[in-house]
Amino acid sequence: MAEVALEQAPRKAREHFEKGMASLERGNFDYAMDMFLLALEACPGLLRARKFLRAAAVSKAKSHKSNAFTRAMGTLGGSGLLLKIQSTMKSKPERALRDAEDLLRKDPLNPTFVNIASQAAVAAGYPEVAVLNLEVAREHGATDAKTVEWLAELYTQVNRMHDARLMYEELVRLRPNDPKAVKKLKDATALDTMQRGGWNEAQSYRDVMKDQKQAALLEQQSKAVKTARDVDDLIEETREKMEREPQNVNYKRAMAELLAKAERFDEAIAVLELAQQATGGADPQIARLMSQIRLDRIDREIAAFTAAGDTAGAEAKRQERAAFLFKDAEERVTRYPNDLQFKYEYGVLLFERGMLNEAIQQFQRAQQNPQRRIRSLYYLALCFKQKQQYDIAAEQLEKAASELQILDDTKKDILYELGTVYEALGRPEKAVALYKEIYSVDIGYRDVAAKIERNYRKDA
Numbered sequence: 001m002a003e004v005a006l007e008q009a010p011r012k013a014r015e016h017f018e019k020g021m022a023s024l025e026r027g028n029f030d031y032a033m034d035m036f037l038l039a040l041e042a043c044p045g046l047l048r049a050r051k052f053l054r055a056a057a058v059s060k061a062k063s064h065k066s067n068a069f070t071r072a073m074g075t076l077g078g079s080g081l082l083l084k085i086q087s088t089m090k091s092k093p094e095r096a097l098r099d100a101e102d103l104l105r106k107d108p109l110n111p112t113f114v115n116i117a118s119q120a121a122v123a124a125g126y127p128e129v130a131v132l133n134l135e136v137a138r139e140h141g142a143t144d145a146k147t148v149e150w151l152a153e154l155y156t157q158v159n160r161m162h163d164a165r166l167m168y169e170e171l172v173r174l175r176p177n178d179p180k181a182v183k184k185l186k187d188a189t190a191l192d193t194m195q196r197g198g199w200n201e202a203q204s205y206r207d208v209m210k211d212q213k214q215a216a217l218l219e220q221q222s223k224a225v226k227t228a229r230d231v232d233d234l235i236e237e238t239r240e241k242m243e244r245e246p247q248n249v250n251y252k253r254a255m256a257e258l259l260a261k262a263e264r265f266d267e268a269i270a271v272l273e274l275a276q277q278a279t280g281g282a283d284p285q286i287a288r289l290m291s292q293i294r295l296d297r298i299d300r301e302i303a304a305f306t307a308a309g310d311t312a313g314a315e316a317k318r319q320e321r322a323a324f325l326f327k328d329a330e331e332r333v334t335r336y337p338n339d340l341q342f343k344y345e346y347g348v349l350l351f352e353r354g355m356l357n358e359a360i361q362q363f364q365r366a367q368q369n370p371q372r373r374i375r376s377l378y379y380l381a382l383c384f385k386q387k388q389q390y391d392i393a394a395e396q397l398e399k400a401a402s403e404l405q406i407l408d409d410t411k412k413d414i415l416y417e418l419g420t421v422y423e424a425l426g427r428p429e430k431a432v433a434l435y436k437e438i439y440s441v442d443i444g445y446r447d448v449a450a451k452i453e454r455n456y457r458k459d460a
Helices: 011-026 029-042 047-063 068-077 079-088 093-106 111-123 127-139 145-157 161-174 179-197 212-222 228-244 249-261 265-279 284-307 311-335 340-352 356-366 373-386 390-402 409-424 428-439 448-459
Strands: none
Touching: 011 029, 011 047, 029 047, 029 093, 047 093, 047 127, 079 093, 079 111, 093 111, 111 127, 127 145, 145 161, 145 179, 161 179, 161 249, 228 249, 249 265, 249 284, 265 284, 284 311, 311 340, 340 356, 340 373, 356 373, 373 390, 373 409, 390 409, 409 428, 428 448
């Protein structure tokens, strides 16, 4: 549906919008959101009202300092409305979209809420609203490939081909070996060139390139294994993009990765420092990439010492690497206190150094990250086990085991450690039952076969 300009909106919608703006300027976010929602009820196509509605919701969310835990609790609290939206999305898409606004009002950055609200917007014929939702999410840290791909598709749907092209470039950076992503980038590049250049007679993506170099660069980008010449060409192409759009952080990130691939590490770090300045140091992914490139530089130096037969030099560099890894992890946790992945990584390093209480503190927070919850519980148990607090260790492992349905390598580790804890607690029968569970599917796992055979000999 076409966007309605404010001056073309009904008088009632304009009045509510103006009241919302006045309240927003005073910092009265709740009343501002009330007014913007009333404006949208009078004129659903007033995208400007929706933009300021999101701004008010984000401002309120930031003032309350929501984190992954509160967001998870918010998702649970909104589960009833989520189910209602899912059930009405096909039959009453407009109603579903209105209900979705209530979810985003509670937390405009909650990935679950953003996802369902964007689906409702598309179902109701408002792809521009879905674009707005995902753009807000992107601005506040949603850099996953799924969000990037969906936003690229929506940009294409609303005919914003230059933006679609940028998103597909980002998608190819995230999935360099995905032929479908590369194909979509080629198509978006062609349509972007046509849209901006006014060409109407293109037969293929090569026909609309300003020269054959651009087409060749896309071919190079799609290669799983790139030659040094390919990388050099891509570096020059990315440099041109950076000059055209100096504020685009994605280009700087892509340039740093290419320079690192060419082992031009100092240049790569310099580019990332510019990216950090552009974001005010607020992008943890840039920090992670910078750390990885610095590690790659040290690894190259270790390899050079090793090749030259300088054992002492190589060992000194290995110690430097370990010291850097620890110090960098510590600094990232301080700089990004809400990034639970960084807390998990720092916790592992603390555990390896025997700093158990400090590691426990990190893992207790990191377990709130759904992707790191199981491993955090596992490491918590190892910490408590080393402190000989076996009952607490058992609680962590039991909790982790109950959340895994498949007996994969992670669950084997958990069951094995739980078995050793049960032994320490004087409960050998429970330990043997766990060892048998592993033994029945993987006889070669650690010393589980010896444990089982020893148990049978004892019973004979």
